[in-house]
Amino acid sequence: MANVLNSLAGIHADLGDYDEAERLFGRSVALLRSGARGRKVDVVRLHGALGLARVYRAQARCDQAGSLLRRTLVAAERAFGPRHPEVASVLNELGMLCKYTARFSEAGRLYQRALAITEHAFGPNDPRVAALYHNLGGLEHAGGNYPRGEPFARRALRIRESTLGRDHPEVAADASALAALLDAQGKYPEAERLYRRALAIFERTYGPSHPEIAVNLNNLAALRHAQGKAAEAYRLYRRALAIKEKTFGGDHPDVATTLNNLAVQRKSVGDLPAARRLYARALDIFERTLGPSHPHVLAVLENYAALLRRMRRGADAEALEARADRIRKGLDTVSAHDVVATATINPEFACFRLTVRPSKIHRWGVYAEERIPAGRKVIEYTGQRVSRVEAKRRWESHPLDFLFTLDSYWCVDGAAGGSGAEYINHSCDPNLQARIIRGHVLYMSKRRIATGEELTVDYRFSAAVAKIPCTCGSAKCRGFINLK
Numbered sequence: 001m002a003n004v005l006n007s008l009a010g011i012h013a014d015l016g017d018y019d020e021a022e023r024l025f026g027r028s029v030a031l032l033r034s035g036a037r038g039r040k041v042d043v044v045r046l047h048g049a050l051g052l053a054r055v056y057r058a059q060a061r062c063d064q065a066g067s068l069l070r071r072t073l074v075a076a077e078r079a080f081g082p083r084h085p086e087v088a089s090v091l092n093e094l095g096m097l098c099k100y101t102a103r104f105s106e107a108g109r110l111y112q113r114a115l116a117i118t119e120h121a122f123g124p125n126d127p128r129v130a131a132l133y134h135n136l137g138g139l140e141h142a143g144g145n146y147p148r149g150e151p152f153a154r155r156a157l158r159i160r161e162s163t164l165g166r167d168h169p170e171v172a173a174d175a176s177a178l179a180a181l182l183d184a185q186g187k188y189p190e191a192e193r194l195y196r197r198a199l200a201i202f203e204r205t206y207g208p209s210h211p212e213i214a215v216n217l218n219n220l221a222a223l224r225h226a227q228g229k230a231a232e233a234y235r236l237y238r239r240a241l242a243i244k245e246k247t248f249g250g251d252h253p254d255v256a257t258t259l260n261n262l263a264v265q266r267k268s269v270g271d272l273p274a275a276r277r278l279y280a281r282a283l284d285i286f287e288r289t290l291g292p293s294h295p296h297v298l299a300v301l302e303n304y305a306a307l308l309r310r311m312r313r314g315a316d317a318e319a320l321e322a323r324a325d326r327i328r329k330g331l332d333t334v335s336a337h338d339v340v341a342t343a344t345i346n347p348e349f350a351c352f353r354l355t356v357r358p359s360k361i362h363r364w365g366v367y368a369e370e371r372i373p374a375g376r377k378v379i380e381y382t383g384q385r386v387s388r389v390e391a392k393r394r395w396e397s398h399p400l401d402f403l404f405t406l407d408s409y410w411c412v413d414g415a416a417g418g419s420g421a422e423y424i425n426h427s428c429d430p431n432l433q434a435r436i437i438r439g440h441v442l443y444m445s446k447r448r449i450a451t452g453e454e455l456t457v458d459y460r461f462s463a464a465v466a467k468i469p470c471t472c473g474s475a476k477c478r479g480f481i482n483l484k
Helices: 004-015 018-031 041-057 060-082 085-100 102-124 126-145 148-166 169-184 187-205 210-226 230-248 251-270 273-288 297-308 314-329 387-399
Strands: 354-358 364-370 376-383 384-387 404-405 410-413 432-437 441-443
Touching: 018 041, 041 060, 060 085, 085 102, 085 126, 102 126, 102 354, 102 364, 126 169, 148 169, 169 187, 169 210, 169 314, 187 210, 210 230, 210 251, 230 251, 251 273, 251 297, 273 297, 297 314, 297 364, 384 387, 387 404, 387 410, 404 441
Parallel strands: none
Antiparallel strands: 354 364, 376 441, 384 410, 404 410, 432 441
């Protein structure tokens, strides 16, 4: 009975009927509180709890979702062991909640642990693996690191197209996620094709009023706005808003997202009073549902302040800008453009299992999850290729440095599209060395590296730049990251 209730509840959740889904998942969970035991019972109990947590998250009831998921994770690890696929499903759901509540680095670590378990259990080309790549791409989108998210999203789409077919709704979700990352980078033609493809699949599968359709309409509207198609953007935003308000009610964060975007559109056509009303409503919803320090609040504050300055309300604008600055200072950013740290490794560029964790040397560090022999490629340092002039500007504008010098003209900025190698810390006695081969920066192991050991490389900063004290703690520490 509980299993049937879970299945029925999942159908209602897929259709956006969250109240009925909550009722059915709740019945399932209640049925299995009677003390029934056994592996099958544990699986059904876990699926009911996960379904209920998803409904809570969809309804922006984050505290309830988090409490339920943490209890479920403890129970799953006890029932199945820490490396079981059922545990991975809980880790994935908890990661989605952390992303939703702007705990980006925590979400990254949860997703990566879930990915390692899932790939080990099902192989690298399973749809369940694709779901985690999809979520990793979504995490980078939420954190503003669009080039870093694109490879994750493309891999998810490739896997699910090959296993589920081109017209599956999960493939549509992957196409939509990739489109959002491309759109944010100004790659409009491919983004629009993917949005329209996803929209057609969702409409055939779910009908015209599903939340997934509203998300696609909102994103397509933003793209059309960026292309200067104001009237079409306005129509798409209004349709997306109507679906979201009908599904979630008027006070949901997803509603606030479209309100903010619609305000941007109204401001662009000179309808400043309407834009002000929309910003005020979006700000109120985000603050009440996600808290006053969420990045979504930051985005609305900046947009709202710019509008008020245009309306010659400088004092009000300054107050909003001051609040935005306080939020920004609390973010764990990796660039001057509010890109946040997600503490992830892209497996496409890593030759061994690696993870990102807090480091005694500095902030984050990269650790070996398996033994690494000497003389082997460990990971490629990737990122945006920029000129030395642009690299100097970025160095001076942000206190954290993820710039690797390729030659006399080019640098690689790991803060934009990095593989995770940018989190590798400096040591005066490192276990890695950098080699540049045909324009690629490869980190090679200098010696055998033990499981759990932190990876390090000698940054070799020039003696000509300001000296930076070293905290590597090795016996050979020269006192500064710079060369003497």
